[in-house]
């Protein structure tokens with residue numbers, strides 16, 4: 001099949017490349033000339049494991065190309081995939097201006113029947129708006145299909161080529177068959193549904209995953225007070241197939257370009273139909289507070305942070321990506337600065353992107369984990385990059401001025417800490433200092 005993908009962010013680029021890998025002819029379009037020029041030179045504007053190689057092999061096979069000419073790409077394709085951004089507006093609602101503009105451009109370029117398939121995450125009713133815009137600007141017949149995207153950054157190619165399910169929302173039987181055929185090489189787990197339900201499935205899925213994270217973070221906070229270990233608690237819960245073991249890792253809360261934005265957007269979607277989504281509002285509130293536990297723990301050990309040097313390992317919102325959108329590290333570092341601390345920060349990949357968000361005289365960006373930790377009063381680990389999780393505690397303790405480690409991702413074990421003088425605070429695992437379990441609190445009934 002011949003596909004045009006509009007928008008070469010994470011979703012557009014990864015899905016375009018993967019559809020090309022399946023043997024389709026794919027033209028990826030972006031209005032940012034610089035991005036397209038990079039891609040044409042064989043460079044990749046985002047860090048995603050395996051993506052560069054896949055782009056190269058598909059370009060060499062002649063199935064994948066890049067352009068800024070949306071109209072030409074649309075004319076040469078049967079299926080047009082919308083993968084532009086839907087960033088949050090200040091009130092939390094999704095900004096649909098990129099979607100609307102792209103729909104109009106697609107309509108104006110149409111030279112015959114097209115299927116317009118939306119992969120962007122859009123509020124319920126948006127695909128109907130897209131159809132209305134296309135009808136206004138084109139005389140040609142078309143069908144709209146909602147195919148929400150479920151890939152994760154850092155494992156985007158694996159997720160796209162091995163999806164748990166494909167959701168196809170449309171009111172056209174012919175389009176449903178065509179889009180099912182496009183996805184069938186990936187999975188048999190295809191759910192055909194109406195457009196509004198497909199749009200809702202995406203928000204409900206992200207909101208549910210965010211709920212799991214905030215739930216386990218609250219359990220972790222209680223574990224700290226009652227002397228239980230949250231990693232054991234989530235392991236014990238996860239064996240129950242009805243609960244499942246994934247997304248039960250306690251930490252500093254979720255970040256990234258999607259959970260924070262999509263939870264807020266769903267609260268707004270509910271609000272527009274006079275429904276207060278109380279549970280999701282709490283999920284967001286818990287997540288907002290969770291990151292500041294790192295600061296509370298630092299203050300418990302060090303007291304006033306003014307004049308102290310705090311090392312930060314990890315700026316990306318998760319490992320294996322250079323994405324820093326809504327990364328908890330931003331607010332944590334900002335708070336450290338506000339409290340008068342000096343910050344030495346390091347990330348293996350995301351530093352350049354983070355610098356676009358925060359340049360401050362009190363923040364020194366370092367070229368290595370060692371440089372960041374050297375002579376710091378304490379170290380905060382905020383992203384579980386492999387490089388950090390493999391670091392020896394003995395070596396780390398020698399680098400730091402004071403052996404204090406706040407592990408926001410629970411990456412070190414009691415065994416690794418055993419016999420070291422490290423003062424260690426993690427999330428929901430009280431009493432791990434020096435690898436020796438401290439006496440548990442006496443519980444009052």
Ligand SMILES: NC(=O)C1=CN([C@@H]2O[C@H](COP(=O)(O)OP(=O)(O)OC[C@H]3O[C@@H](n4cnc5c(N)ncnc54)[C@H](O)[C@@H]3O)[C@@H](O)[C@H]2O)C=CC1
Pocket residue numbers: 006007008009010011012029030031032035070083084085086098101102105119120121122149150151152153257258
């Ligand atoms: N980033 C992720 O991991 C996931 C994102 N999503 C959703 O997919 C959508 C896209 O997300 P990202 O890929 O992160 O977006 P992004 O914001 O990184 O990239 C969007 C791209 O679209 C381009 N664009 C905008 N209007 C255009 C137009 N008229 N013509 C050509 N190009 C245009 C922009 O220049 C930009 O390069 C969002 O709705 C997001 O919620 C869904 C699942 C995963």
Ligand SMILES: O=C(O)[C@H]1O[C@H](OP(=O)(O)OP(=O)(O)OC[C@H]2O[C@@H](n3ccc(=O)[nH]c3=O)[C@H](O)[C@@H]2O)[C@H](O)[C@@H](O)[C@@H]1O
Pocket residue numbers: 121149150151152153154206209213246247248249250251252253254255256257258259317318
């Ligand atoms: O809509 C989207 O854009 C995507 O959002 C998430 O993917 P992503 O944000 O790339 O990454 P996740 O692996 O889900 O992690 C999100 C955040 O949750 C945190 N997290 C995740 C899992 C966990 O157990 N605990 C936890 O704190 C991560 O550290 C990270 O900050 C979803 O997992 C994807 O299915 C979805 O397509």
